[in-house]
Amino acid sequence: MHLITKYVRTATTNVFKKMIKVHLWSDLTAPEQEIPEIPIDGIAGSVSFTGAMNGTNYLLISEPYAKELTLAMFGEKRCARMDYSRDFCGEMTNMITGYLKSRLGDRGLACKLTPPTVITGRELTLHAKEPSMGFYNAFDVDGRAERIHVFTFVQIELQTWQSGMLDLISGEGADEEEVETA
Amino acid sequence: MKIVGIDDSPFVHAIIKDALSECDVVYEEYWNGAEALNALMYGPPDLLLVDLHLPVVCGIDLIGKIRSLKSFDRTPILVISGEITKEKLVQLMHFEVRDFICKPFTNFEILRKIEKLLPLPRRKPAAASTA
Numbered sequence: 001m002h003l004i005t006k007y008v009r010t011a012t013t014n015v016f017k018k019m020i021k022v023h024l025w026s027d028l029t030a031p032e033q034e035i036p037e038i039p040i041d042g043i044a045g046s047v048s049f050t051g052a053m054n055g056t057n058y059l060l061i062s063e064p065y066a067k068e069l070t071l072a073m074f075g076e077k078r079c080a081r082m083d084y085s086r087d088f089c090g091e092m093t094n095m096i097t098g099y100l101k102s103r104l105g106d107r108g109l110a111c112k113l114t115p116p117t118v119i120t121g122r123e124l125t126l127h128a129k130e131p132s133m134g135f136y137n138a139f140d141v142d143g144r145a146e147r148i149h150v151f152t153f154v155q156i157e158l159q160t161w162q163s164g165m166l167d168l169i170s171g172e173g174a175d176e177e178e179v180e181t182a
Numbered sequence: 183m184k185i186v187g188i189d190d191s192p193f194v195h196a197i198i199k200d201a202l203s204e205c206d207v208v209y210e211e212y213w214n215g216a217e218a219l220n221a222l223m224y225g226p227p228d229l230l231l232v233d234l235h236l237p238v239v240c241g242i243d244l245i246g247k248i249r250s251l252k253s254f255d256r257t258p259i260l261v262i263s264g265e266i267t268k269e270k271l272v273q274l275m276h277f278e279v280r281d282f283i284c285k286p287f288t289n290f291e292i293l294r295k296i297e298k299l300l301p302l303p304r305r306k307p308a309a310a311s312t313a
Contacts, residue, residue: 014286015286018286018287018288018291019193019197019285019286019287019288020193021288073193073196074192074196084192087191087192087193088193091191091193094264095264095285095286098264098265098285099264101264101265102264102265105265105267
């Protein structure tokens with residue numbers, strides 16, 4: 001399994017568990033999946049990273065579920081005054097990508113993050129123009145019919161290819177990484 | 183007893199408030215460094231929680247400004263951040279930051295960190311009404 005897949009699975013389950021006490025399920029040993037053409041029908045948070053690796057991480061969550069989670073967190077009174085679901089999606093994406101950035105930084109692949117942006121709409125699809133790598137991870141929500149999707153598109157800088165640093169995050173070495181399970 | 187939290191995320195404030203819900207403490211939240219600096223002119227709180235990634239005035243600059251104020255030279259500061267690099271740690275040590283916590287964290291984790299810096303009185307249970 002690619003290390004980015006492992007980091008994304010670990011980060012997403014940990015962020016949801018710690019920040020909002022929601023248990024997501026993802027089989028950490030499951031094989032990687034092809035990036036499906038999932039139409040966005042809800043809210044997608046995105047955070048880009050630039051540096052030794054360039055790319056974008058997208059977190060896709062249904063709008064009703066995002067509203068439900070923020071309602072549980074802030075209560076009816078606050079949610080009646082302001083819709084926090086967009087902020088919620090942006091913040092979660094920021095934390096997941098922040099974890100990814102930290103782990104890549106530990107391996108010498110320093111990156112910087114952009115502030116989160118949020119896309120809402122119907123029948124939009126996510127595409128990346130010729131990414132070097134693309135990763136898709138889906139998570140089941142404990143006891144719910146909801147699914148949360150994370151897309152990661154990565155473009156490797158020529159310098160990173162040449163330096164051989166890419167070997168650090170791909171191939172057999174990835175399986176040696178210790179992963180904190182949800 | 184007053185704790186001031188400075189973070190641009192409503193979720194982080196919500197978790198801190200949840201963590202402090204059983205403590206007899208006032209929690210004031212600010213969403214950016216400039217807003218917090220204005221409010222802090224009225225005097226130091228018992229503890230400051232500062233996110234490093236803040237709009238308007240970044241967390242490190244904010245901590246530097248706070249520490250330059252005489253009445254804040256002993257105010258304990260707990261830093262909240264998505265990541266702490268060695269360079270940032272050195273800067274934070276220079277400003278005598280007492281501890282840090284990385285996001286994501288649970289309400290129990292932040293409460294443990296806060297209580298290491300500031301013993302928190304528990305809220306007294308409401309007196310039972312007599313018939």
